[in-house]
Amino acid sequence: DAMVIQNPRYQVTQFGKPVTLSCSQTLNHNVMYWYQQKSSQAPKLLFHYYDKDFNNEADTPDNFQSRRPNTSFCFLDIRSPGLGDAAMYLCATSRGTGTISGYTFGSGTRLTVV
């Protein structure tokens, strides 16, 4: 089945130690998104790639970076994780901006910072 796959499902990292989360998709969607979701809150968009074009949300901290080496893969890099960065990180894809076919989400990566 075509899907969005996130690895790992759970990630524990030390305070200040760089960490990378990965997302892959077999849907051949041209847009990929990274959302951050803290406990009992709505998901919040960090950034997205429209094809190779990177779009950063204005309030996304500089500590968060992203890479998209090809259509299928997208990575979220947190350069120096703080305790406040502990959250669920959700990857999503869409064909175009999702105005026609909607969005598909992965299972998420739960990040713990110790």
Place this chain on the structure above:
Amino acid sequence: KQEVTQIPAALSVPEGENLVLNCSFTDSAIYNLQWFRQDPGKGLTSLLLIQSSQREQTSGRLNASLDKSSGRSTLYIAASQPGDSATYLCAVPKGSQGNLIFGKGTKLSVKP
């Protein structure tokens, strides 16, 4: 600025009951509205996508309606089961820019 609100924030019902979850949005110029389910500690599973030109969509025991003019959508769950227990989120795209605007969700608990 588009805002999405979901009421109630939490709902507990006995098994077998029919129920309605509500979603409202402030800007009626939407392309579509999507309902998601989220189990604890998991990602989002898409349930139903309603295009702006549609009035409703159905999938099994789920029926979602959309009234753009009043800025409302409802998710109807028939004959609820304990397995339906989860948080249900509605979301609309932010204009044509690809950012989904989410409500805070309704946490549903179906008691056996």
